[in-house]
Amino acid sequence: MKPIDPQMAQKTLSDLKGKQLYVHLETTNGAYASHRNQSFLSAGTFIRNVQLTFLNGTIKGHGPYRIGMETELGYVYAEGLTDWKINKKGQVLFAGHDKDGKLAIAFQLSETPFPK
C-alpha cells in the first residue's frame, strides 16, 4: 500500500459511483488490547461483502483521511485512513495504519465479491 493521494482517490471513488459494489469495512484495536490493559474497552467491527451502490462518495481531510458516502437509503463513513492501493483484481483498498504499522481500519470496495 501507499500513502493516500487524495486527488487520485477522489477520482477513483467518482468512477465507482452508481456501480454495484461489494464492501469490506472493518475497525479493530486487536483481540489482545483488553488483555494488556484490563480497563480498555476493546471495540471493533467488520462486515464483508455487503452490496451497495453509492450516490456520492467523497474523501476529506489532510491525512489521515475520511471517506463518506451517501447511498439510496443511508450512509457509509470511515475515518483514520492513511494508505491505499488498487490491486490486480481492480479492488480499491483503503486502510488506516497506526504508528507501529498495525491496521486500525480497512475500507475496501470491489465490483466482484471478496473471497469468503
Added chain:
Amino acid sequence: MERHILVVFPHPDDEAFGVAGTILSYTSAGTPVTYICLTLGEMGRNMGRPLFADRETLPEIRKKELLEACKLLGIKDLRPFGMRDKMIEFTDQQLLIQRLYNTIIEIKPSLIITFYPGYAVHPDHDATGAAVIQAVKRLPVEEQPVVHAVAFSEGCEAVIGEPDIIIDIKEFADKKLKVIEAHQSQTAGMIEAMKEHYENGDEEVKERLTKERFWTYPIEE
C-alpha cells in the same frame, strides 16, 4: 513415549509462541505431529514491517509463513481447516466438532495440544479449545487421548491451578526463535528485541524460550 501428537490451534503463529519447543522435542524424537490450523489469521492487525501486506494479501502470505514454520518444526502433516479468523465461535460448532472428531479417529493421537477453553484470551482460542474437548468427549473414555492445554489469561492460575506439565525446551530455544521469525508479517516488529533480550539474559524472555507450560485438561469433569 507418545505415538502421535495432534496440535489444534486457530491461527498461524499460535504454535510458535506457546508450544514450538515442545513440538520440536517430539518431532526430533521421531514422533509424528499433525497440525490442524483452523484459519489463516486473515484478520491479523500486523501487516509487516515495513508494511508489505494488506487485508486481501495477508492470508496467502500467512499461509507461506505457516508452511515455513511447519518445515522448521518438522511437522509433515499440516491440515488447514479453511475457517475465518475471528469467526470460530460463530460458525457451526457441531460441524467443527465433527471434523475434529473425524481427524482424531483417523490419526488416533496419544496426545492433543490445544488451548485451555475459557483461559486463552482470544475468543478464537477459547472456541478452538472448547470444540476439541467436545470432540474428545465423543470417544469412549478408554480411547480418549490426553489433552495438554495452553492457558495464559490474566490470573488463570487462581482458578485452574499451576500448570502440571512443564517442558524444558532449552536445547530448542534458538530454533523456537526461528519459528517465531518465520511468521514474519506478524513478528517482524518484535523479533529483534526478543533476540536481544534473550542474549542479555532477560528473565521473562528466557522463560518463554526455555520452558513451555501446559495443563492436563480434566476431560471427565
